[in-house]
């Protein structure tokens with residue numbers, strides 16, 4: 001029996017023209033395997049409604065044709081069901097597609113769908129909102145949106161500018177309860193990653209896996225102007241987790257965060273206001289996704305040059321810290337001398 005598929009196209013996602021997509025589906029989808037329909041979203045939330053109906057009708061495959069927002073809408077409607085998610089990435093950042101090493105190309109994406117290689121993968125929930133890529137608080141919502149947009153603007157300098165904006169951002173104090181441990185952090189952002197990146201290959205959690213039953217938690221401490229270039233380079237070098245001076249990372253299944261007052265959080269880059277208490281939980285193997293069977297996990301690892309760059313940065317940081325310690329000692333010594341001689 002043929003499998004039923006529905007393609008949900010979000011015409012306003014990303015910047016590419018989507019007029020040719022229905023024709024490409026007709027030409028390239030394996031019609032021996034699938035019978036299909038196409039739906040065009042008319043408003044925000046529509047993709048979720050279409051996907052939810054498809055799930056109730058036991059449709060085998062619902063394909064999100066759009067960016068991470070569209071993927072989120074479709075995916076949250078079909079979690080814990082037999083309906084699988086397919087992705088034709090057409091957004092700005094395409095974080096989930098890039099993490100899964102799906103091709104950012106319509107024709108090649110349809111070829112992947114034809115393989116119908118389905119895996120049960122993890123997703124997460126933050127205060128009731130499902131997320132598939134990342135969620136977070138603090139400066140994270142702003143940053144994840146900006147990183148998703150970065151492709152059009154040349155990532156490195158753009159990201160550096162975004163991080164510089166973060167310097168105006170007032171860090172908050174968070175009480176973090178992970179599994180059985182409680183700790184306090186003054187942080188610029190806290191990000192919980194199911195997948196490794198924000199989009200556009202900006203890796204907030206390079207080693208995050210969607211099949212380990214755990215989320216990667218990244219706590220970014222307040223940083224100075226001088227650190228912005230390093231952090232932005234490390235995001236693209238997949239070495240942010242090796243920056244031990246500004247970043248704390250750990251893995252857990254459940255996380256509770258308390259902050260002083262209500263504020264914004266984001267799920268897959270969509271910001272929303274919520275209370276002072278934030279609960280994040282990982283749901284292991286809760287969503288079926290058509291994956292790229294040729295994907296190579298090693299491509300998510302930094303290469304020798306990228307590792308060397310991080311080591312160099314860390315060494316420079318150590319030297320910088322030593323210099324500022326010596327400067328402080330010198331100032332203290334000079335004050336003591338002035339005091340002693342009553343200058």
Ligand SMILES: Nc1ncnc2c1ncn2[C@@H]1O[C@H](COP(=O)(O)OP(=O)(O)OP(=O)(O)O)[C@@H](O)[C@H]1O
Pocket residue numbers: 010011012013014015041042043044045046066067068069070071073090091092093094095148149199269
């Ligand atoms: N017809 C529509 N009119 C207005 N908004 C829509 C419509 N269809 C879908 N949307 C909304 O558009 C938003 C943006 O889409 P999406 O996130 O897929 O693209 P993007 O922002 O370009 O990509 P990315 O998230 O990868 O950066 C989605 O959150 C979705 O809810």
